[in-house]
Amino acid sequence: MGSTAKPREIRLSTTPTQEELAKLKLGDIVYLDGLMYTAREGVYKRALDEKANIPMELPAESAANFHCSPAARINEDGTFEMGAVTATASFRFAKWLPEWLAKSGAKLVIGKGGMSSKDYKAYFVPNGAIYLSTVGYGTGALLGRGVDNVEAIHWNEELGLAQAMWVIRCNRMGPFIVASDHEGNCLFERENERISKNLHKVYEGTRPATLKRFGETDDKSEELI
Amino acid sequence: MIPMDLIEKTAVTLMNKAAIEIPDDYLTGLKAAAEVEDGDLSSFVLQAMLENYEAAKEDRRAMCGDTGTPRWYVKMGNQTQVEGGPVALEAALRRATAKATNGVPLRPNRVHPLWRTDHDNNVGIGAPEIEYGYEPGGEWIDLITVHKGGLFGTDYRMLFPSDGIEGIKRFYLDSLVAFGKRGLSCQPAIIGIGLGGCKDTCMVLGKRAACLRTVGDRNSDPKIAELEMELKELGNSIGMGAMGFVGKSMVIDAHIEVGYCHTGGMQMSVHAFCLSSRRAVARVFADGRVEYRTDPQWFTDYQRRETVEWEVPQNHEKSA
Numbered sequence: 054m055g056s057t058a059k060p061r062e063i064r065l066s067t068t069p070t071q072e073e074l075a076k077l078k079l080g081d082i083v084y085l086d087g088l089m090y091t092a093r094e095g096v097y098k099r100a101l102d103e104k105a106n107i108p109m110e111l112p113a114e115s116a117a118n119f120h121c122s123p124a125a126r127i128n129e130d131g132t133f134e135m136g137a138v139t140a141t142a143s144f145r146f147a148k149w150l151p152e153w154l155a156k157s158g159a160k161l162v163i164g165k166g167g168m169s170s171k172d173y174k175a176y177f178v179p180n181g182a183i184y185l186s187t188v189g190y191g192t193g194a195l196l197g198r199g200v201d202n203v204e205a206i207h208w209n210e211e212l213g214l215a216q217a218m219w220v221i222r223c224n225r226m227g228p229f230i231v232a233s234d235h236e237g238n239c240l241f242e243r244e245n246e247r248i249s250k251n252l253h254k255v256y257e258g259t260r261p262a263t264l265k266r267f268g269e270t271d272d273k274s275e276e277l278i
Numbered sequence: 279m280i281p282m283d284l285i286e287k288t289a290v291t292l293m294n295k296a297a298i299e300i301p302d303d304y305l306t307g308l309k310a311a312a313e314v315e316d317g318d319l320s321s322f323v324l325q326a327m328l329e330n331y332e333a334a335k336e337d338r339r340a341m342c343g344d345t346g347t348p349r350w351y352v353k354m355g356n357q358t359q360v361e362g363g364p365v366a367l368e369a370a371l372r373r374a375t376a377k378a379t380n381g382v383p384l385r386p387n388r389v390h391p392l393w394r395t396d397h398d399n400n401v402g403i404g405a406p407e408i409e410y411g412y413e414p415g416g417e418w419i420d421l422i423t424v425h426k427g428g429l430f431g432t433d434y435r436m437l438f439p440s441d442g443i444e445g446i447k448r449f450y451l452d453s454l455v456a457f458g459k460r461g462l463s464c465q466p467a468i469i470g471i472g473l474g475g476c477k478d479t480c481m482v483l484g485k486r487a488a489c490l491r492t493v494g495d496r497n498s499d500p501k502i503a504e505l506e507m508e509l510k511e512l513g514n515s516i517g518m519g520a521m522g523f524v525g526k527s528m529v530i531d532a533h534i535e536v537g538y539c540h541t542g543g544m545q546m547s548v549h550a551f552c553l554s555s556r557r558a559v560a561r562v563f564a565d566g567r568v569e570y571r572t573d574p575q576w577f578t579d580y581q582r583r584e585t586v587e588w589e590v591p592q593n594h595e596k597s598a
Contacts, residue, residue: 059318122385124340124382137341137343188322189323189327189520190521191327193340193343194333213398214386241459244524247517247524248516251517252455255515256448263438264436
């Protein structure tokens with residue numbers, strides 16, 4: 054391993070204070086304690102578009118929204134088996150997140166790939182929220198070890214196991230990476246900027262395809278050849 | 279005659295192994311990438327992944343919570359007969375998929391594309407996919423399950439002979455860079471490339487190149503083998519690593535499979551098989567023996583044959 058600097062490790066509650074959140078820096082490694090709930094398109098549609106009552110006290114019980122469907126089952130006796138836990142890509146939920154953050158008071162949004170700095174500045178910062186990215190994105194078994202207990206599942210009848218709202222008690226669940234800070238800076242954009250500088254060299258000796266596609270031009274009248 | 283209950287039992291075990299145990303060839307490849315990775319965040323990610331594989335095996339839990347879209351590749355020797363015939367075989371594989379989804383557990387990912395209805399067992403219309411191959415000689419059935427991720431890292435493009443190798447490289451880089459940003463394709467991955475065929479076969483070839491060949495394996499055509507090495511290196515020179523962070527590990531290996539195509543075209547597909555390269559294989563024999571392995575050994579000389587007739591080469595008779 055040629056690693057130079059080891060990232061900082063921090064333990065954080067799923068109902069964190071503003072002071073704790075303000076200290077987080079891009080690239081910090083976070084481990085979480087407390088209650089966390091999963092919510093993705095199914096939950097957002099039901100809670101926001103269909104105005105169903107959210108079956109939890111938010112954010113008092115939890116201010117941590119995980120974009121996740123676990124690999125889990127409901128046993129016949131009503132208990133749960135949760136093996137691995139992995140996030141899903143968050144950019145697809147931008148449509149619902151502004152309203153969700155305002156309504157749920159979520160301070161931690163946990164997922165895959167982050168949002169844009171524009172999203173962070175527009176509605177994360179005003180709501181005092183931070184984005185944490187999962188690592189890898191395949192550290193499902195490590196995150197599964199951080200599940201102390203599955204407290205409840207909501208809306209599984211309506212949405213299915215993958216889209217249901219799972220309520221999880223975490224004990225040092227992680228690792229997660231801080232991907233936005235209290236000013237709305239974006240870790241992925243910072244990295245992308247550095248990588249983009251060298252891309253023209255990598256592309257030397259290649260050529261664009263003979264036949265173009267829409268999307269490579271915005272002019273729909275173009276012949277694409 | 280191979281008993282169907284043995285096939286189903288073996289299939290359930292394979293589902294389990296695929297979800298939990300990282301194949302040795304990929305693990306070795308990832309460790310080699312971790313050795314040379316010098317991006318601080320990328321290094322941290324690779325180290326976490328290596329710990330994750332250990333945790334999965336120790337706890338017997340799925341290595342990733344997104345357990346992909348389980349599918350089956352079935353290959354039979356020419357003399358093979360299965361109890362109950364092909365319909366019973368497909369039912370057994372569907373049952374095994376449903377059982378393992380609830381057993382391991384896996385994430386029940388499969389839903390109807392429009393109605394989003396969910397059977398909570400990864401079985402539905404066209405799911406799991408079951409694809410077939412045959413080999414001359416032998417009385418055995420190979421069951422191969424692959425749980426590939428289902429959202430990012432794959433693309434298709436119609437190229438033409440005039441696009442040449444430069445065009446292939448361009449589309450390859452475009453795919454890696456586009457899906458590599460923010461790590462959507464869960465790199466570093468085994469990259470499969472399909473060249474030629476028709477659009478559907480081009481996709482099938484590329485996907486099989488990613489999922490059914492092991493790290494370090496080279497195409498039997500020496501010039502294609504050379505291109506594989508070149509593309510692997512090119513991918514790792516982008517300057518991007520795990521999660522789209524600054525780094526140098528994008529590609530654990532690059533595999534190319536080709537098929538004869540329309541004289542005017544050069545179809546190309548790119549597929550990324552993620553950090554959890556889930557595949558497991560077993561050969562079931564008529565006498566009840568079951569041999570587990572992680573190398574699908576799919577692309578034999580017979581699968582890549584160019585001729586009308588096939589004559590079994592003397593030295594290949596037994597290994598096929």
